[in-house]
Amino acid sequence: MTRAAARSTSPTSLTSLSSQNHQLPGTFKNRVQITYAQRHADAGVPIDVLAELLDHRNLNVTRAYYRVGEERRRDAVDKVTAMSFDRHGNRVWRDARALLESEHARYAVGETAVPYGTCTEPSNVAAGGGACPVRFRCAGCDLFRTDVSYLPDLTAYLDDLLRTRERLAAAIGGVDEWARADATPAEEEITRIRRLINRIKGDIADLPDAGRAHIDEAVTVIRKHRAVSLGMPAVRPHAPGYQALT
Numbered sequence: 001m002t003r004a005a006a007r008s009t010s011p012t013s014l015t016s017l018s019s020q021n022h023q024l025p026g027t028f029k030n031r032v033q034i035t036y037a038q039r040h041a042d043a044g045v046p047i048d049v050l051a052e053l054l055d056h057r058n059l060n061v062t063r064a065y066y067r068v069g070e071e072r073r074r075d076a077v078d079k080v081t082a083m084s085f086d087r088h089g090n091r092v093w094r095d096a097r098a099l100l101e102s103e104h105a106r107y108a109v110g111e112t113a114v115p116y117g118t119c120t121e122p123s124n125v126a127a128g129g130g131a132c133p134v135r136f137r138c139a140g141c142d143l144f145r146t147d148v149s150y151l152p153d154l155t156a157y158l159d160d161l162l163r164t165r166e167r168l169a170a171a172i173g174g175v176d177e178w179a180r181a182d183a184t185p186a187e188e189e190i191t192r193i194r195r196l197i198n199r200i201k202g203d204i205a206d207l208p209d210a211g212r213a214h215i216d217e218a219v220t221v222i223r224k225h226r227a228v229s230l231g232m233p234a235v236r237p238h239a240p241g242y243q244a245l246t
Helices: 003-008 014-020 026-040 047-054 058-079 099-109 122-126 148-169 175-182 187-205 209-225
Strands: 082-088 112-114 116-118 142-149
Touching: 047 058, 058 209, 082 187, 112 122, 142 148, 148 175, 148 187, 148 209
Parallel strands: none
Antiparallel strands: 082 142, 112 116, 116 142
C-alpha cells in the first residue's frame, strides 16, 4: 500500500478515532486500536505513515506491529512449506518447522519463484526465474517444487491448458500442422498437473477440521504477501461466461 493510499483510506488518526468513540468501554477501545494498527501494518503501510496515523512519537512503538506481522508471515510459511510437493505429488520437506534459520536461508538462496511454485535449476535461479531451459514445463522437471498455497495457480493453469487444447483442436485456417502440434498442450502435462492438484487436495482433505483451518489461514497470509514478477506471460483471464473444464 502506498503512502497516499494509506492516508486516503485513513482520513483520521487513531487518536481522533478513539475520541469519536470515547463512550466505548476501555477494553473494547484498546482492541479497536490494536486491530486498526495491525491491519495497516499487515497491509504494508510505511512505518512513518502508520506512526503518524497512530500519533506515535517513537517509531519503536510502531515497529512492534510490524514484528507481529512478520512473525505471522513466518509461521504461515512454515505451515505451508510443511505441505510441499514435488512434480509427482509426493510430499517433501514435512519437517519444515524443525529447520534452523540457516536452513531456511539456504533453501531461499538456492531457489527462485516460477508461476506455480519454486525452481532450483541453477541457470533459472541465476536469472531470477526468467530463463527456464524447458520453457516452464514444470510438471516434467525434478527441480520443481510447489506447495498448497499455489493450488489456485495450478488449477488456473490446468484450465488454461484445457482451453488451449480445445481451441487448437478446432479448425483454424492458415496454421501449419507442425505449429499447431507444437502449441497444443501435451496430454502428459495435463495428466500430471491434474494428478498433482488431486494429490494436494487429497492431503488437505485428510487434515482434521482445525488443521484445514490453519492451512487456509496460512495460505491467505502467504498469497497476500507474495509479490513475484516472473517476466513471462501470465495465465490468460477467463472469457465471459467461461466454465472450468475437468
